[in-house]
Amino acid sequence: MRYELYYWPGIQGRGEFVRLALEEAAADYVDIARMPARAGMGMPALMRLLEDTAIGHPPFALPALKAGKQVIAQTANILLFLGPRLDLAPKAEAGRLWAHQLQLTIADFISEAHDVHHPIASGLYYEAQKREAKRRAQDFRVERLPKFLGYFEDVLARNAGGGNFMIGRRRSYVDLSMFQVLAGLSYAFPRAMARLKSRWPRLVALYQRVMARPRIAAYLASSRRLPFNPQGIFRHYPELDG
């Protein structure tokens, strides 16, 4: 099965959580919008998908994954679908639901991280909501970020499988997503993260463990990995970093 990933070509964004899973599993996939338009892909192919009124299950937003004729959207839903197929999720139903529950909590966290720089409207420029962003960033750094990361640290501590991974004794897509969240936060809030990270030793170790996995390390060193930038979910504005 060759998977087709549809996502905006210039940012890591939510697509990155899917990319990391496909890369870790060495899955056969094409990142459609980053391929040439002359080969029938690129942005025109992405726009065709979004405008295709014949799709019975249309996505509200990207990323979307095409698997054969199936079009699946919502990042956590895509990972729910891919998990068992790429051997990146527990086999039993209870374990799969737990992985998905963690992924949905990560999704909530990501939305809040995004809204730090866009508290008023996602359609307005940052500069048009900078004053409000400063207020929201203060709450995010002091209240929300420690609350979320404290929770995930506790999940590692409670893991009866030893705490090397979020769930049991094996890596899952949740570990890859947790890595990405920590990478994004460290990019966006370097001062806040440097000050706080000693509180979360298990998460820091998980971050390093994921980054050192051979396929992830190869991916991160490749041109397939886009750099963080000020168009993505995680943005570095020094005035929001306290």
Added chain:
Amino acid sequence: MRYELYYWPGIQGRGEFVRLALEEAAADYVDIARMPARAGMGMPALMRLLEDTAIGHPPFALPALKAGKQVIAQTANILLFLGPRLDLAPKAEAGRLWAHQLQLTIADFISEAHDVHHPIASGLYYEAQKREAKRRAQDFRVERLPKFLGYFEDVLARNAGGGNFMIGRRRSYVDLSMFQVLAGLSYAFPRAMARLKSRWPRLVALYQRVMARPRIAAYLASSRRLPFNPQGIFRHYPELDG
């Protein structure tokens, strides 16, 4: 199986999406925090769950559902679990993923509806972020609300099963959640919804169809249905209604 729902007792909130599914299916369930503390339930039981360090799969937030020994959190995840058990979801995997994808899009919409009155910090009073709320409400009414409801209207229009329900020819938990979203928006933004609703005839018909279902009608008329109020997700502040 007797299900135990753990949710804050004074609001509909995200718990309501689970309640509607349990009610439509006439499931055996207890709304723990609304039962008496002297019977071992009520708020003390809810706090015990949240503080229980022996839970291997702790919830980050409520609602949580207890099914036997399993504790499941994240509203959409609870519905993913309950769907097949209560016959409220398609049977095939592709259909279940589609139902879940719609539910996750509803979850995103709900978060945005909440952030209209709390754009800066969920931990601050509305009055402390009223100015920012007015700006965000403008964007929500003009851009986001029409975008989301236009999408859901289109899903009904594309449904090859006839468009009486969101998916196929049978009601699912997604229809119940869609009803709740429309009820909440009509409470919070009566002027905006009255002005706009002619754009979404299929959604209005779905809303009425769900409300007329015998078990839902009985539930809505019962004391189990809490009224909307200014502590929930959907809040009526006239200054945010344009």
